[in-house]
Amino acid sequence: MARQDQQRLASPATLADVARVAGVDMSTASRVLRGDSAQRVREETRDRIIKVAEELAYRPNSLARGLRTARTYTLGMVVPQLDNPVFAAAIRGAELAATALGYSLLISHREPGATATTIAKLSQTNRVDGLLVASLDDDAVLRTDLAAAQVPFVLMNRVLPGAPLSVVLDSRAAARKAVDHLVGLGHRRIAHLAGRDQGFNAAQRLEGYRDGLAAAGIGFDEALVAIAGYTAEGGAEAMRQLMPQKPTAVLAATLVSAAGAMSELHAAGWRIPQDISVAGLHDAPVARLLYPSLTTVMMPTEEMGRLAATLLVRRLAGEHPVPVPPLPPGALIARASTGPVPR
Amino acid sequence: MARQDQQRLASPATLADVARVAGVDMSTASRVLRGDSAQRVREETRDRIIKVAEELAYRPNSLARGLRTARTYTLGMVVPQLDNPVFAAAIRGAELAATALGYSLLISHREPGATATTIAKLSQTNRVDGLLVASLDDDAVLRTDLAAAQVPFVLMNRVLPGAPLSVVLDSRAAARKAVDHLVGLGHRRIAHLAGRDQGFNAAQRLEGYRDGLAAAGIGFDEALVAIAGYTAEGGAEAMRQLMPQKPTAVLAATLVSAAGAMSELHAAGWRIPQDISVAGLHDAPVARLLYPSLTTVMMPTEEMGRLAATLLVRRLAGEHPVPVPPLPPGALIARASTGPVPR
DNA sequence: TTGAAAGCGATACCAG
DNA sequence: CTGGTATCGCTTTCAA
Numbered sequence: 106m107a108r109q110d111q112q113r114l115a116s117p118a119t120l121a122d123v124a125r126v127a128g129v130d131m132s133t134a135s136r137v138l139r140g141d142s143a144q145r146v147r148e149e150t151r152d153r154i155i156k157v158a159e160e161l162a163y164r165p166n167s168l169a170r171g172l173r174t175a176r177t178y179t180l181g182m183v184v185p186q187l188d189n190p191v192f193a194a195a196i197r198g199a200e201l202a203a204t205a206l207g208y209s210l211l212i213s214h215r216e217p218g219a220t221a222t223t224i225a226k227l228s229q230t231n232r233v234d235g236l237l238v239a240s241l242d243d244d245a246v247l248r249t250d251l252a253a254a255q256v257p258f259v260l261m262n263r264v265l266p267g268a269p270l271s272v273v274l275d276s277r278a279a280a281r282k283a284v285d286h287l288v289g290l291g292h293r294r295i296a297h298l299a300g301r302d303q304g305f306n307a308a309q310r311l312e313g314y315r316d317g318l319a320a321a322g323i324g325f326d327e328a329l330v331a332i333a334g335y336t337a338e339g340g341a342e343a344m345r346q347l348m349p350q351k352p353t354a355v356l357a358a359t360l361v362s363a364a365g366a367m368s369e370l371h372a373a374g375w376r377i378p379q380d381i382s383v384a385g386l387h388d389a390p391v392a393r394l395l396y397p398s399l400t401t402v403m404m405p406t407e408e409m410g411r412l413a414a415t416l417l418v419r420r421l422a423g424e425h426p427v428p429v430p431p432l433p434p435g436a437l438i439a440r441a442s443t444g445p446v447p448r
Numbered sequence: 449m450a451r452q453d454q455q456r457l458a459s460p461a462t463l464a465d466v467a468r469v470a471g472v473d474m475s476t477a478s479r480v481l482r483g484d485s486a487q488r489v490r491e492e493t494r495d496r497i498i499k500v501a502e503e504l505a506y507r508p509n510s511l512a513r514g515l516r517t518a519r520t521y522t523l524g525m526v527v528p529q530l531d532n533p534v535f536a537a538a539i540r541g542a543e544l545a546a547t548a549l550g551y552s553l554l555i556s557h558r559e560p561g562a563t564a565t566t567i568a569k570l571s572q573t574n575r576v577d578g579l580l581v582a583s584l585d586d587d588a589v590l591r592t593d594l595a596a597a598q599v600p601f602v603l604m605n606r607v608l609p610g611a612p613l614s615v616v617l618d619s620r621a622a623a624r625k626a627v628d629h630l631v632g633l634g635h636r637r638i639a640h641l642a643g644r645d646q647g648f649n650a651a652q653r654l655e656g657y658r659d660g661l662a663a664a665g666i667g668f669d670e671a672l673v674a675i676a677g678y679t680a681e682g683g684a685e686a687m688r689q690l691m692p693q694k695p696t697a698v699l700a701a702t703l704v705s706a707a708g709a710m711s712e713l714h715a716a717g718w719r720i721p722q723d724i725s726v727a728g729l730h731d732a733p734v735a736r737l738l739y740p741s742l743t744t745v746m747m748p749t750e751e752m753g754r755l756a757a758t759l760l761v762r763r764l765a766g767e768h769p770v771p772v773p774p775l776p777p778g779a780l781i782a783r784a785s786t787g788p789v790p791r
Numbered sequence: 792t793t794g795a796a797a798g799c800g801a802t803a804c805c806a807g
Numbered sequence: 808c809t810g811g812t813a814t815c816g817c818t819t820t821c822a823a
Contacts, residue, residue: 117572117598119800130810135802147808167573168515169800172815177511187539188732193531196557209569212555214539226552229460230510231816255460337737364737371739389531394680394707396714396739462816473794478818490792512816515799574800794823799816806811 118161127157138163171231179209180417181233183224185217185241190360190389191406192239195261198410199237206418208234217241221250228255235417237261237410243303259417261409263305270420272413275431276306276386277313279402280356283384284317286400286437287354291446292382293323296352298333298343298362310358310386326350333362340365348373353446354382364395367442378444388438400443403435461504470500481506514574522552523760524576526567528560528584533703533732534749535582538604541753542580549761551577560584564593571599578760580604580753586646602760604752606648613763615756618774619649619729620656622745623699626727627660629743629780630697634789635725636666639695641676641686641705653701653729669693676705683708691716696789697725707738710785721787731781743786746778 124134129150137146137154157163171177180203184192196212203210211233215223220240227233236258240247244265251258251268260271287295297314300307315325328350331343340362347355348369357363363385367377375381377397385392388403409432419426467477472493480489480497500506514520523546527535539555546553554576558566563583570576579601583590587608594601594611603614630638640657643650658668671693674686683705690698691713700706706728710720718724720740728735731746752775762769 120802121800131801132803132811133809136809139802141803145808150808164572166515166800167575168511168520169815170802172509172511172515172817173800173802175815187530188533188536190531196530200557210556212557213553214543214555229507232510337733361733361737368737368739368741390680390704391734391737394704394711394734394738396711398711463818464816474817475795475819476793479793482818484818488792493792509816512799513818515801516816516818518799792823795821797818797820799818802814804811804813807809 118158118163119166120163122161123154123158123163126161127154129154134158138165175231177232177234178207179211179233180235180237180414181211181213181227182237182239183213183215183220183227184239185215185220187214190391191262191387191404194389194406195239195410195413198407198412199414200410201407202411202414203418206415208414208418210414218246220247221253224250225253229253235259235421237413237417239263257417257420259413259420261413269428270416270426272409272416272429273305273431274404274406274409275433276309276404277316278431279386279404279434280310280313280358281316281320282313282402282434282437283356283386283400284314285320286439287356287382287384287443288317288321288323290354290382290443292354293321293446294329294350294352294354295323296329296331296347296350296355298340298347298355298357298366299330300332300358300362301334302332307358314356333358333365335359335361337361337365337368341369344369348375352381354384354443357383357385360385360387360389360392360399360401363399363401364391367395367399377442380447382443382446384443388435392438392440395442397441400438400440402437405432405435408432461501461506462509463506466497466501466504466506469504470497472497477501481508518574520575520577521550522554522576523578523580523757524554524556524570525580525582526556526558526563526570527582528558528563530557533734534605534730534747537732537749538582538753538756541750541755542757543753544750545754545757546761549758551757551761553757561589563590564596567593568596571597578602578764580756580760582606600760600763602756602763604756612771613759613769615752615759615772616648616774617747617749617752618776619652619747620659621774622729622747622777623653623656623701624659624663625656625745625777625780626699626729626743627657628663629782630699630725630727630786631660631664631666633697633725633786635697636664636789637672637693637695637697638666639672639674639690639693639698641683641690641698641700641709642673643675643701643705644677645675650701657699676700676702676708678702678704680704680708680711684712687712691718695724697727697786700726700728703728703730703732703735703742703744706742706744706785707734710738710742720785723790725786725789727786731778735781735783738785740784743781743783745780748775748778751775 124131200210239261331346333339333343344366384400388401392399392401416426467474543553582604674689676682676686687709727743731744735742759769
């Protein structure tokens with residue numbers, strides 16, 4: 106406790122302190138410590154200033170600097186969920202990129218629907234130079250929220266008509282890849298647990314599912330598709346609806362809905378993969394924890410975060426980066442949940 | 449794109465703008481908008497200022513304010529993992545409390561081992577008033593990292609001798625609770641998948657396991673305990689070691705190690721819970737996704753975050769909060785992974 | 792009840 | 808090559 110008090114009392118060295126001790130003007134000290142390459146300073150003076158700064162453990166006050174330069178070198182990232190592996194990976198990627206580019210990443214977690222406050226707070230109070238936004242809200246809501254943004258932003262994992270910068274994954278290709286795998290195993294009655302009805306990614310995955318069927322010459326059967334949303338309950342419920350159709354395989358739009366479907370299948374006594382194969386999209390450690398371990402298609406979620414941060418920084422530097430195409434999926438990892446069609 | 453440019457150019461209204469338009473001095477406007485209760489302002493003036501501020505969409509510049517007051521009303525939270533449900537819940541709790549107390553929460557994610565930089569950056573550059581620290585590093589490392597902290601801090605989910613403020617869960621009681629449940633089902637050969645050898649929580653859980661055995665009059669058998677760490681692989685590996693001892697039940701220190709153990713058991717053809725019961729500590733959605741769904745003891749992780757933030761804010765207000773005792777575990781949720789002892 | 796003015800700690804322009 | 812000095816936007820005495 107005593108230590109904490111001391112820490113607060115011992116006011117840290119300021120630029121003025123450094124200048125005084127080094128016997129130079131503040132402006133000179135500033136140039137040197139900032140690494141201003143335009144102006145030249147005598148080497149001797151330079152060294153002296155640097156030495157003093159170190160001795161005094163000088164750390165620039167970022168508030169003062171930001172006030173003066175109107176730049177914080179901080180990116181804000183707002184996410185609706187933290188325990189979602191997709192966002193966790195995106196954060197990791199964004200952070201790596203931001204750090205490499207000389208920026209800090211400030212994560213702000215908000216429940217879906219409360220994005221507006223966060224965006225407003227972060228951007229209108231000069232805390233961040235730009236925003237990385239992941240949202241689960243629908244277009245209209247998100248659009249309103251973003252209207253309050255006073256800084257440039259990049260959307261992640263979704264598009265919004267009119268918003269120029271966004272980075273998304275190619276969910277369509279991923280779904281297609283999964284269907285191809287199932288078809289390759291001989292399946293023809295392949296069901297699909299779709300995401301939310303209106304969602305961008307859900308639509309893409311459904312398209313990919315249809316692409317896969319079409320490529321295999323399998324007709325699309327509406328009765329083999331059910332809306333599962335993004336919860337385990339949704340997955341279980343949707344699976345229950347589909348079981349009477351006797352699919353031999355099912356593609357779930359997410360890991361969580363796949364898990365829900367699997368528990369429903371277990372409960373009904375269906376063996377996986379002997380009676381039915383199950384595949385999911387996205388890869389995360391949990392895929393291996395399920396029983397049986399889940400066949401999935403890897404998605405470059407970390408790369409998505411990395412790229413989004415990079416685009417934002419470029420935008421902040423005054424560039425106008427061209428839109429990037431959806432990031433292609435990674436490999437399909439065949440695990441124990443998929444197998445040959447039962448005969 | 450055009451819109452983003454406009455946004456950056458239209459410089460937001462400052463306090464001076466508000467004052468000018470309202471025909472008063474900045475200081476008066478400041479008093480009113482800050483809700484300074486000490487000074488009295490004529491109601492008419494007051495209303496005018498507030499109206500103007502709204503019209504101009506005035507938002508105080510937090511950098512300027514912070515520079516002047518040496519207060520940011522922001523708490524920094526540094527966590528080593530984001531996809532860990534424990535930390536995700538703690539963040540949620542901390543955020544709720546912080547918001548309720550008029551503070552913002554700024555999350556910074558760092559890989560274990562890189563905590564030092566974060567702490568230093570956040571606290572030495574005047575971005576946060578205080579820090580909430582969750583760390584997986586060992587005492588010596590953490591202590592060094594914290595030495596660089598220029599602001600008060602509260603530790604989460606661990607203790608550190610000498611650090612006055614920390615909030616932890618009562619892992620010992622939780623482990624005890626799980627053992628009691630297993631004993632109640634008739635088990636006597638109960639194995640334990642322990643956490644990291646030297647960790648604080650691991651030691652606590654091991655103690656709780658021993659407490660439970662002792663209470664049931666069961667002797668402690670070293671051969672029934674294996675170090676599983678906090679990964680699925682560790683859980684599987686530890687389970688493999690223990691299987692020759694023919695336990696009828698196993699208590700895993702975490703959800704993840706429980707999952708790893710379960711996949712190992714499945715692979716070996718052991719039926720859960722007919723041949724062996726499995727229980728884990730902590731509760732999270734994933735517990736229900738496992739097969740069979742996992743019996744767990746709920747832990748107040750969100751409350752831990754809430755409390756840590758509250759203590760920190762009190763500390764910042766100049767109080768010296770007394771240390772809080774470990775937070776008692778929540779209920780044991782009996783799911784499908786535990787059952788009567790096989791006979 | 793309101794106004795004037797002095798900073799907070801840095802940057803950046805302009806001299807010298 | 809180095810030094811003055813005017814801000815950045817806000818809070819906070821101190822006067823009036």
